[in-house]
Amino acid sequence: MPQLPFDTVLIANRGEIAARIVKTLRKLGLRSAVAYHEIDARTPAVSMADLAIQISGNTPIASYLDTRQIIAAADQARAGALHPGYGLLSENAEFARAVTDTGIAFIGPLPDTIELMGDKIRARNFVQSNGFPVAPCVIEEDDPATFASRAQAMGAPLLVKPSAGGGGKGMRIVRDLNTLEAAIEQARSEAGRYFGDARLYAERHLEYPRHIEVQVLGDCLGNVVHLYERECSVQRRFQKIIEETPSPALSQELRARICDTAVRIARAANYRNAGTVEFLLSGDDFYFLEMNTRLQVEHPVTEMITGVDLVAEQIYAAAGRELAFSQSDIVSNGHAIELRLYAEAPERGYAPTTGKVLLLEYPNDVRIDSGIMQGQHITPAFDPMLAKIIVHSPSRMESALKAHRAVRELVLLGCETNANLLARIVSDEAFLGGHFHVGYLEQNPHLAAGNFSAGMSAFLASAALLTRPVRDSADAVPELHSALGNWRN
Numbered sequence: 001m002p003q004l005p006f007d008t009v010l011i012a013n014r015g016e017i018a019a020r021i022v023k024t025l026r027k028l029g030l031r032s033a034v035a036y037h038e039i040d041a042r043t044p045a046v047s048m049a050d051l052a053i054q055i056s057g058n059t060p061i062a063s064y065l066d067t068r069q070i071i072a073a074a075d076q077a078r079a080g081a082l083h084p085g086y087g088l089l090s091e092n093a094e095f096a097r098a099v100t101d102t103g104i105a106f107i108g109p110l111p112d113t114i115e116l117m118g119d120k121i122r123a124r125n126f127v128q129s130n131g132f133p134v135a136p137c138v139i140e141e142d143d144p145a146t147f148a149s150r151a152q153a154m155g156a157p158l159l160v161k162p163s164a165g166g167g168g169k170g171m172r173i174v175r176d177l178n179t180l181e182a183a184i185e186q187a188r189s190e191a192g193r194y195f196g197d198a199r200l201y202a203e204r205h206l207e208y209p210r211h212i213e214v215q216v217l218g219d220c221l222g223n224v225v226h227l228y229e230r231e232c233s234v235q236r237r238f239q240k241i242i243e244e245t246p247s248p249a250l251s252q253e254l255r256a257r258i259c260d261t262a263v264r265i266a267r268a269a270n271y272r273n274a275g276t277v278e279f280l281l282s283g284d285d286f287y288f289l290e291m292n293t294r295l296q297v298e299h300p301v302t303e304m305i306t307g308v309d310l311v312a313e314q315i316y317a318a319a320g321r322e323l324a325f326s327q328s329d330i331v332s333n334g335h336a337i338e339l340r341l342y343a344e345a346p347e348r349g350y351a352p353t354t355g356k357v358l359l360l361e362y363p364n365d366v367r368i369d370s371g372i373m374q375g376q377h378i379t380p381a382f383d384p385m386l387a388k389i390i391v392h393s394p395s396r397m398e399s400a401l402k403a404h405r406a407v408r409e410l411v412l413l414g415c416e417t418n419a420n421l422l423a424r425i426v427s428d429e430a431f432l433g434g435h436f437h438v439g440y441l442e443q444n445p446h447l448a449a450g451n452f453s454a455g456m457s458a459f460l461a462s463a464a465l466l467t468r469p470v471r472d473s474a475d476a477v478p479e480l481h482s483a484l485g486n487w488r489n
Contacts, residue, residue, distance in 0.1 A: 006080025013085030015371030018045035033077035137203035162191030168238025214262035248434030358414035
């Protein structure tokens with residue numbers, strides 16, 4: 001294996017992606033360091049890393065967003081490179097710049113590229129100016145005083161979106177123009193809270209398109225390749241639940257067009273490292289949505305069909321290595337599906353859930369990327385994703401059956417999850433037939449509601465009472481009451 005210019009990498013992230021990166025660092029013979037908040041002390045990433053450095057903040061999330069502490073942790077670890085994972089600071093150009101200014105290699109694109117493509121408005125304008133298709137839109141900062149009236153003139157339905165960030169946060173669909181002003185204020189407030197950037201834009205909302213994204217890789221010599229597409233249309237509240245590749249919606253001709261467009265966009269942006277170009281697909285027409293200048297949550301399905309370790313390729317690119325393969329070398333084999341396990345209750349409007357993981361058993365013969373351990377407390381401090389179940393088979397139907405079996409074999413007691421919803425989706429007739437879009441769950445609310453009988457409720461209550469922590473909690477006498485002694489009224 002060729003020598004790399006660094007031997008230690010600091011992981012500026014947490015949960016399953018931090019653990020995922022540690023695995024590749026081990027494979028490459030590199031030393032791993034993880035910066036962690038005390039709330040994550042009992043997580044797989046912290047236990048797996050060669051070095052764990054505690055950081056702190058007013059809130060757990062604030063510690064992971066503290067550039068100064070993270071760079072100090074990298075210095076303490078003597079790290080020559082830093083991997084930001086996804087989310088948190090991964091698409092923050094100023095953070096990437098601060099890292100590189102200290103002489104540490106940032107495992108991601110150049111800061112200027114993050115600034116260009118990570119800003120949804122600038123990226124959209126850039127893509128449009130280079131002749132690629134985008135959906136009609138109006139931008140607030142062009143003329144803030146007329147933003148609402150210009151958006152209204154486009155007509156409903158509209159999608160109001162933040163310029164910064166992603167993951168569905170701050171986005172509002174407006175089908176009734178009388179609610180536009182309220183939607184703008186809600187979107188602005190949420191965008192400012194999550195991203196520190198309240199700039200907005202509004203685009204014409206395509207009713208029930210497909211969400212297709214293309215994985216790209218670029219090196220410092222200008223070489224860019226794609227690793228095919230991912231189908232990401234099964235979503236709730238603009239956040240993905242299930243991803244797969246290949247997409248059942250694409251013909252070979254359409255696949256070639258959309259993947260070639262993604263490569264040309266990345267090449268125009270002088271893109272280095274791993275990134276994802278996202279599109280909305282309506283019929284045979286597709287429109288640029290955004291570019292994620294980082295590794296995606298759903299990258300494992302691409303790894304399964306291509307055999308390419310995307311984290312390793314990110315590290316090689318950051319080390320200045322030329323891509324070791326050309327486009328013709330990348331072959332898609334079989335079909336892969338990823339199921340995201342969330343700490344949430346779909347039956348109660350996807351309400352977030354918490355609790356201690358009393359028992360955790362994952363299915364065999366599938367890939368599991370997990371960020372939790374038995375005995376760990378699931379808190380509301382972070383995104384609710386706990387783990388990912390990834391399956392790979394020769395055909396889509398075989399993968400769907402394998403995914404259904406895997407999620408049914410999963411055992412997680414102590415915290416409600418969306419496991420039953422995932423099982424219902426991958427066995428649903430519309431999903432199996434490939435007939436779905438971004439509004440699939442909205443149009444099929446019965447999938448989230450499920451069929452939860454009174455008998456099943458009684459069974460689960462009985463099972464819970466057999467566990468020691470639940471029994472001890474039920475039998476405990478509150479301190480105030482125990483102080484009364486044997487007094488009775």
